[in-house]
Amino acid sequence: MNTPLDTSRDRPFSQTLRRLKDAGLRPTRQRLALGKLLFDAGDRHVTAEQLHAEAGSKGIKVSLATIYNTLNQFTESGLMREVVVAPGRSYYDTNTEDHHHFFYEDDGSLKDIPHDAIALSAMPDAPEDAEVARVDVIVRLCRAVDNQSQ
Amino acid sequence: MNTPLDTSRDRPFSQTLRRLKDAGLRPTRQRLALGKLLFDAGDRHVTAEQLHAEAGSKGIKVSLATIYNTLNQFTESGLMREVVVAPGRSYYDTNTEDHHHFFYEDDGSLKDIPHDAIALSAMPDAPEDAEVARVDVIVRLCRAVDNQSQ
């Protein structure tokens, strides 16, 4: 009952399906399920372990190795981005636009900084024979202990 | 033959000795040697493995565990700073001033960005109940492939 071009009432997986196809990745059960978790809920920041736990808790059976494979493939094909904020674990971000991050040191969570809320006024020249691949700004936050002092 | 207050011709270790004392760390053979490597050569960025190799190649016998202990203690007492740029390894920086970094993705090396070469014009408000602990800017560089195109 859908016209062929109707995208307004996609079946559950078609958004992810499209992304996978465009990226040249086979739409397997695992990739579809993980893609749905990742892309259907707005901007997300996950570690491999977190995603694995989340999938498990929703009854999706995926091995940890596949989680790593998938996150890396998604990143390589530009569907996600890696964010380096803490030693010892990698975060993956579903927002691939040019943007920066708040990092809560207390609980290890990440939050996008609205694009227009930050700007670099002076940019250093890249040294000779090198070019800027990307600029990352990380604003590290800690829980305010006391709002009254000062 | 030195006057007690003469600091102009320090013995080899006295600069590091002073730092250790001020930080409340016992000036052991290992800490003095590592401190000398780290602080006598201007601003440095090292990983534990690198420092271990460097010490080894200079005939300083220190275990890797001690390298880690020392870098962590130096960092806790404000003598150094940790810089997070790549997943899987920690860099330690002898420059504790407020500054940012170039990171060469090709060879994993770090370089300070001159303090006045970069500036954040707009700073996002920290969310309620959190405060900014630090802002890190990392300019990721890759080797320019070709200077002629464009």
Next chain:
DNA sequence: GGGTTGTTTGGAACAGTTCCAAACTATTGA
């Protein structure tokens, strides 16, 4: 359907870091 190729999987392997208990060393005070 059947062959081909790409994917998933559990477990082993790895890298970087921390932990541990025993040996050692700087410091302190008598």
Next chain:
DNA sequence: TCAATAGTTTGGAACTGTTCCAAACAACCC
């Protein structure tokens, strides 16, 4: 100067996060 004490170092085991591997499996194409 020496002994007692408290802090430090050490090798190796343990741990964490990630990658590798070969076998089983699933998607794709004709």
